[in-house]
Amino acid sequence: MQQILSMQAAEGMVLGMDVLTSDGRILCGKGTSLTATIIERIRKMDISYITVEGHPVQVEGEKSLEQELRDIEKRFSRVKHVPPLMYIKKKIKQRKVAGRKTS
Amino acid sequence: MEDTRQSQFRKALREVKSLPTLPGIIVKLTRMAEDPDTTTEQMGKVISKDHILAAKLLKLVNSAFYGFPQKISSLNSAIILLGFNVIKSLIISSSIFELMESQDVELWEHSLGCAVVCSVLAKRLGVSDPEEVSTAGLIHDIGKVAIKMELKQEFETLKQMVHDRQISMIEAEKELLGIDHAEVGGWLAKSWNLPAKLVEPIACHHNPLEAKDEKLCASIIHFSDILIRGLGYGHGDDVWVPPLSKTAWQLLNLTQHDLDEIMDAVEEKLWDVKGFSLEIQSELENSMTS
Numbered sequence: 001m002q003q004i005l006s007m008q009a010a011e012g013m014v015l016g017m018d019v020l021t022s023d024g025r026i027l028c029g030k031g032t033s034l035t036a037t038i039i040e041r042i043r044k045m046d047i048s049y050i051t052v053e054g055h056p057v058q059v060e061g062e063k064s065l066e067q068e069l070r071d072i073e074k075r076f077s078r079v080k081h082v083p084p085l086m087y088i089k090k091k092i093k094q095r096k097v098a099g100r101k102t103s
Numbered sequence: 104m105e106d107t108r109q110s111q112f113r114k115a116l117r118e119v120k121s122l123p124t125l126p127g128i129i130v131k132l133t134r135m136a137e138d139p140d141t142t143t144e145q146m147g148k149v150i151s152k153d154h155i156l157a158a159k160l161l162k163l164v165n166s167a168f169y170g171f172p173q174k175i176s177s178l179n180s181a182i183i184l185l186g187f188n189v190i191k192s193l194i195i196s197s198s199i200f201e202l203m204e205s206q207d208v209e210l211w212e213h214s215l216g217c218a219v220v221c222s223v224l225a226k227r228l229g230v231s232d233p234e235e236v237s238t239a240g241l242i243h244d245i246g247k248v249a250i251k252m253e254l255k256q257e258f259e260t261l262k263q264m265v266h267d268r269q270i271s272m273i274e275a276e277k278e279l280l281g282i283d284h285a286e287v288g289g290w291l292a293k294s295w296n297l298p299a300k301l302v303e304p305i306a307c308h309h310n311p312l313e314a315k316d317e318k319l320c321a322s323i324i325h326f327s328d329i330l331i332r333g334l335g336y337g338h339g340d341d342v343w344v345p346p347l348s349k350t351a352w353q354l355l356n357l358t359q360h361d362l363d364e365i366m367d368a369v370e371e372k373l374w375d376v377k378g379f380s381l382e383i384q385s386e387l388e389n390s391m392t393s
Contacts, residue, residue, distance in 0.1 A: 003374055017374065051374060071335065071342070072333075072335075074342060074343075075332065075333060075335070075337070075342050075343055075344050076333065076344050077343070078343050078344070078346075079344050079345075079346060079347065082346070082347050084347065084352060084357075084362070085329070085333070085344060085347055087359055087362065088330065088333050088362060088366075089333065091362070091363065091366055092333055092334060092366075095366070095370070
């Protein structure tokens, strides 16, 4: 999943999380495929960011998945002897990988 | 020689002249919150005298960060719904929030993330006042802000030490200043007359064993700091996950299944926090290009 600004939304992207209005009602449910009409409605409601499936928007200077995984290793490199922290590291890596998959 | 220099640093940090003092209204509200005869109206009246504070408070109450289910539009209903103690925590947060945001965006994101983990953990562990724990999480690194503002030159040296020698900020602080940001933060919180429930966890977040009355809260903040660093919300070149205190870990008593669910909940709440900074960044970029 990726979080993007609503002005970056494009037709065909699939919502990864519900889009809520400012008073908490669901405007558009998770799994909805975006159309021009829906995008316009989201922008008109002044909703500034949405969450979509996969990783459709390339951000300049964004790290590759490999780099992200190396960073995680580095962060945990001084607590290798602590089992619960190693479990957390494993889970964070799994999440990172799953988050980048384009579904 | 070294000792006299370090005692000068201590003295400067004890006095913290450059940091703004917390508004007197907080002292007043703290007193009111402790008085059983205080009514909602009285409290609302005191808060509404400070328009900026009232606006900030409502903004914070309604932000994704606290995530209350319905929109809260008046001060009185905020006080009734949330209770005096929560309001007090919110006022402290909103004042310090601003100070941190303007000083150091990265540290602000780390603190905000830490507060998110704290609130998830506190609710899961059934702590009686989860908002207070989140507040402590939000301001746990306030000592870093004090060092940065009070000892500008030394702060640059500290950053250089972290960068060159690949050590953590707290190691650099101990070596150069003979004191660390947790202890400084504890002094600061005390001098602001913040409740003991906040002072101890701030002062002991790297070593929760030292906490006397607030061991659980200190342990929650200790672990939240670790988890949020693990998720990549560090501070500058100091990216490392700090050592985990055995005592804190035993006290929290979390299973792998707990950890899975905690990470799910944290990730969901962090999306909102990230969206928040995404928004601020794009506003900044727009204002620069236009």
